[in-house]
Every structure is written in structure tokens, then in C-alpha cells.
Amino acid sequence: MPDRPPVFNDREDAVLTDVVGALIESERALAELEAARVLQFAAAMRVALHRREHRPRAVQEREMALRSIAAEIGVALRWNDRTVQRRLGEALQLVDDFPATLRALAEARISARHAAVIRDIGAELADPSVRAEFERRVVERAATDTVVGTRAFARALVEELHSVSITDRFANAQQQRRVWIDDAVDGMARLGVLDGATKIRAMYDRLTRQAREIRAVARSAELDDTGPDAVHDRRTIDHVRADLLCDLVLTGRPVIDPTIDALPGGLGAIRAHVSVVVPALTAVGASDGGAEVDGLSPIDADTARRLLADCPAWERLVTHPITGAVLAVDRYRPSPALRRFVRARDVHCRFPGCRQPARRCDLDHTHDHARGGPTARSNLACLCKRHHTLKTETPWTAQQLLDGTIEWTSPLGRSVTDRPERYVAFVPVPDPPPF
Ligand SMILES: [Zn+2]
Incomplete structure (x- = not known):
């Protein structure tokens, strides 16, 4: 047997002991801070609910106080709103x-993730006294178990306590x-489905x-x-x-198709549609810089070039080499140019932090059309439904500069600037060119 290697010496053990001690302290401080933040968020929520009560008209209008x-x-x-x-x-x-969970968090007996598990799972219990019993037992467990272990314990307990x-x-x-979809790294994304366990x-x-x-x-072909x-x-x-x-979803037809008489080809004729933004140098193969799908998911240069080659027609946007401002659009066929210009410039919703793809957005007159705002590229912007209503229904205001920059002002007077994406971009044109 070799001797214990000299790298595992007592000095390193002392360093590790200090590190573990410091990590325990950090965890404690984070739990206390999180409890303080929960109280702040809750206070803001109470203001929203109070304002909502005083705007009793349409449901959507009452929602606006909270959104704002x-x-x-x-x-x-x-943060995303x-x-x-x-x-x-x-x-x-x-x-x-x-x-009791909040108290345990404030006293750093449990972490924020433990608290989230207790709240998530315990929310299924409508009766306050049953919920209190649940809370008492899960908090006790969470103080000595991992998040995963606590979750399993909480689920079993909910089953036991459930009256429904x-x-x-x-x-x-x-x-x-x-x-739903969410993005993964390295050009990948996930598709999630939530449905009955039997079906899934x-x-x-x-x-x-x-x-x-x-x-x-495949194996027998390999042998042959x-x-x-x-x-x-x-x-x-x-x-x-x-x-x-992927094959089934992209090319399959639903067995039950109520649109078959109304829609040529029925639901099976509907093809998937994504917008791809490709930097010019990537498009011509001079660079392997990444491209983006729907302004959301980065994709690799090869996939982007293959999509470009397969697409029947493209619209090209020329941007200023230094400022990046969009200078001109040249296209292969006449079309509602302005609409496409703004969609291509914005890529996604122009509220700060929002990434809803432009094709799912409304084109909003930044300065209201009814109040004299022109229908021009420097007065139009893509806004998703949520942020379009935020702008029209609440005291949030927006001003657009000539280069497409939008300056937002919040009801409390905070200013925030959103600049359009700086790309030489290619976006697909839905119809083939006339030649
Ligand atoms: Zn938005």
C-alpha cells in the first residue's frame, strides 16, 4: 500500500474547514435576505391588489395595475416583468x-428553495388548518433534509392529508x-408537454x-x-x-380535424414557421458567428446557412457599419414594406427585457396615431399583446428616436432605453419571388 499522498495535508484540511464554515454562513445570510425580499414583494403585491379594487371595471383593466x-x-x-x-x-x-415557512426562512432554518417547495406543494391544500399541519411537519423535515428529499416527503404528506x-x-x-418551449444552451431547446400521466x-x-x-x-443492416x-x-x-x-409533430396530421372543410388541406397543410436572423458574414460563410431563431434561441452557423439556402426568398436589411442603425431595405418583391421593415428591425417585442418574437407582436404607433403620430418607421415598434396593453392602459409612456431607440418612462419616473437589435439581417419572405 502506498503512503497517503503528500497533497492531502493538514493545511488543506484547515482551508476546507474554513470554506465549509463560510458557506454555512453565506447560506444563512441568503435565507435571511430572501425572507426580507419576500416581504418586499408581498408589500408591492398588496399595493397592486388595493389599486385593482379601485378599478372595478373590466377584468383586463384591473389586471393592469399589477402589470404596471x-x-x-x-x-x-x-428582471423580466x-x-x-x-x-x-x-x-x-x-x-x-x-x-411558519416564512418564519423558518427568516430564521435560516430552511433555504429559499425549500420554502418554494413547501409553498408549491402545500398550495394544493385549501383548508387553512390542514395546511398549517402540513407546514408544521414539512418545515421540520426541511430543516434536516435536501430539497429533493423534502419534495418527496411533502408530496406523500399532501396525499395523506388531502380531502379531495x-x-x-x-x-x-x-x-x-x-x-411549452424553453431554451437550452449550444443551439438546443426543449419542448415540454404536461398532460395526463397515462397519455404521456x-x-x-x-x-x-x-x-x-x-x-x-439498423443493427442487422450493419451485420449484412x-x-x-x-x-x-x-x-x-x-x-x-x-x-x-420531431418528425411526427412536424409532418403528421391530427386524426380529428374539424377544419377539413374550412381550410384547404386541413390542419396537415399548416407548416411550421420560424424567423431566422443571420449576421451577413455568417450568411456568406466568412464567419461562423451565431444566428438566432425568433430572436430567442441562438443556433449554429451551418444550420443557419442551410435554412438560408432552402428559403425561396429573403429580404435584406442594410445597417450602418458603425452605429448599426438600419439604413435601407431591399427586397425581391413589392410588399407591405414598412411592416416588414419594423418587424425585421425589432426582431422581438420592444419592451425592455421582453423577447416575444416580432411576428407574434402588434405594430404599435409609439406616438399615438389618433394624436398625430405618423405611420413611419421611426414611429412604429413591435409590442407583444401584454406590453401593448401596458402602454395604452397604464401610465407607462414611450418615445422613439430616429434610429429606432425607444425611451420608456415608468409611472414612478424611471427611464429605461431599449435599442433595436444591431444586425445585418435576413428574414424570410412568405411568398416566392416573381421570377
Ligand atoms: Zn413584450
């Missing part, structure tokens, strides 16, 4: 419905079914069994064909499952 406050805080913290709005609601919920049958809860939970497991089972058959065919030119399918079962799902 969320935007005010978002701009100040450089939707995130702020969610955090405001969660904070008030913690203060009102989970006082699983049938009723499933019927309720079904109302939450949805599909059946989907996974079918993909797996189809993938196994494909793998079996061992020549030097043989091309083998080296995809793993994970790869094949992912490829199959």
Missing part, C-alpha cells in the same frame, strides 16, 4: 398562507395541460417501441453490409426517440 407595478420593479432590477409578476404572487402567498379524491384532483389538474407514458412507450424497431433494422462504403445508423435509442417525435 411588475414592469416598474422589473426595469429597476433588470413576467417573472416579477409571478414572484409577487408567490411572495404574497407565502406571507398569507405559509407563515384523486378523481376530482385529476379533473382539475387536466385543466393545466399545455405545451403511452406516448413515451410508442416512441420507445418504434425506436427499438429502427435500432434492430460490412463493405468499406457502408453507411451505418449510429443513433442511440434517445436520438431515435427525439428524431421520431
Whole structure:
């Protein structure tokens, strides 16, 4: 047996002991700060609710007080205002419905992530006394367990304490079914589906069994064909499952299609549509700088060039080499030029921090058209529904400069500037060119 290597010496053990001690201190301080922040968010939420009560007209109008406050805080913290709005609601919920959890957080007995798990799972319990019992037992557990362990414990406890049958809860939970995307790194993204467990497991089972058959065919082809030119399918079962799902969604037709008489070709004729923004040097192959899909997800240069080559027509935007301001659009066919110019310039919604793709946005007159604002490129901007209504329904105001820069002013007087993306950009034209 060799001796203990000299690198593991007592001095290093002492350093590690200090590090662990300091980390425990940091964790404690973070928990206390988080409890303070929860109280601040909750206070802002109470102001929003109070204002909402005093604007009893349309439901949407009552929502505006909350959105305006969320935007005010978002701009100040450089957070997305939707995130702020969610955090405001969660904070008030913690203060009102989970006082013991908040106390444990303030005393640094549990972390912010433990508190979030308790609030998330405990929210299913409507009866305050049942919830208090749940809270008491989970907080005790959280003080000595990891977040994952606490979550499992909390779920089991909710089942035990629940007065509503699983049938009723499933019927309720079904109302939450949805599909969403979120970005991953390195040009990848995720597609999520929330639906009944039976349906989701059946989907996974079918993909797996189809993938196994494909793998079996690939393996026997590999055994049969061992020549030097043989091309083998080296995809793993994970790869094949992912490829199959993409194929089915991108090219499949729904079995039930109520549009078949109203829409030529029915739902199957609807093709996927994304906007790709490619820096000019990448497009011509002089650079491998990244491109973007929908102004949201970065993609690799090869994929971008292949999309460019496959697209029937493109519109080119020329930007000033130094300031990056958009100077001109030249296009291959006449079209509602202004609309496309603004969409291409903005790429996404122009409220600070919002990344809703331009094609899903409204074109808003920055200076109201009815009050003399011209329909010109320096007075139009892409705004998503949420931020369009924020601008029209609340005291938020916006001013646009000649280069497309927008200066927003919040109800409390905070200014924030949003500049358009600086690209020489290519965006797809929906129809083929006339030549
Ligand atoms: Zn927006």
C-alpha cells in the first residue's frame, strides 16, 4: 500500500474547514435576505391588489395595475416583468398562507428553495388548518433534509392529508395541460408537454417501441453490409426517440380535424414557421458567428446557412457599419414594406427585457396615431399583446428616436432605453419571388 499522498495535508484540511464554515454562513445570510425580499414583494403585491379594487371595471383593466407595478420593479432590477409578476404572487402567498415557512426562512432554518417547495406543494391544500399541519411537519423535515428529499416527503404528506379524491384532483389538474418551449444552451431547446400521466407514458412507450424497431433494422443492416462504403445508423435509442417525435409533430396530421372543410388541406397543410436572423458574414460563410431563431434561441452557423439556402426568398436589411442603425431595405418583391421593415428591425417585442418574437407582436404607433403620430418607421415598434396593453392602459409612456431607440418612462419616473437589435439581417419572405 502506498503512503497517503503528500497533497492531502493538514493545511488543506484547515482551508476546507474554513470554506465549509463560510458557506454555512453565506447560506444563512441568503435565507435571511430572501425572507426580507419576500416581504418586499408581498408589500408591492398588496399595493397592486388595493389599486385593482379601485378599478372595478373590466377584468383586463384591473389586471393592469399589477402589470404596471411588475414592469416598474422589473426595469429597476433588470428582471423580466413576467417573472416579477409571478414572484409577487408567490411572495404574497407565502406571507398569507405559509407563515411558519416564512418564519423558518427568516430564521435560516430552511433555504429559499425549500420554502418554494413547501409553498408549491402545500398550495394544493385549501383548508387553512390542514395546511398549517402540513407546514408544521414539512418545515421540520426541511430543516434536516435536501430539497429533493423534502419534495418527496411533502408530496406523500399532501396525499395523506388531502380531502379531495384523486378523481376530482385529476379533473382539475387536466385543466393545466399545455405545451411549452424553453431554451437550452449550444443551439438546443426543449419542448415540454404536461398532460395526463397515462397519455404521456403511452406516448413515451410508442416512441420507445418504434425506436427499438429502427435500432434492430439498423443493427442487422450493419451485420449484412460490412463493405468499406457502408453507411451505418449510429443513433442511440434517445436520438431515435427525439428524431421520431420531431418528425411526427412536424409532418403528421391530427386524426380529428374539424377544419377539413374550412381550410384547404386541413390542419396537415399548416407548416411550421420560424424567423431566422443571420449576421451577413455568417450568411456568406466568412464567419461562423451565431444566428438566432425568433430572436430567442441562438443556433449554429451551418444550420443557419442551410435554412438560408432552402428559403425561396429573403429580404435584406442594410445597417450602418458603425452605429448599426438600419439604413435601407431591399427586397425581391413589392410588399407591405414598412411592416416588414419594423418587424425585421425589432426582431422581438420592444419592451425592455421582453423577447416575444416580432411576428407574434402588434405594430404599435409609439406616438399615438389618433394624436398625430405618423405611420413611419421611426414611429412604429413591435409590442407583444401584454406590453401593448401596458402602454395604452397604464401610465407607462414611450418615445422613439430616429434610429429606432425607444425611451420608456415608468409611472414612478424611471427611464429605461431599449435599442433595436444591431444586425445585418435576413428574414424570410412568405411568398416566392416573381421570377
Ligand atoms: Zn413584450
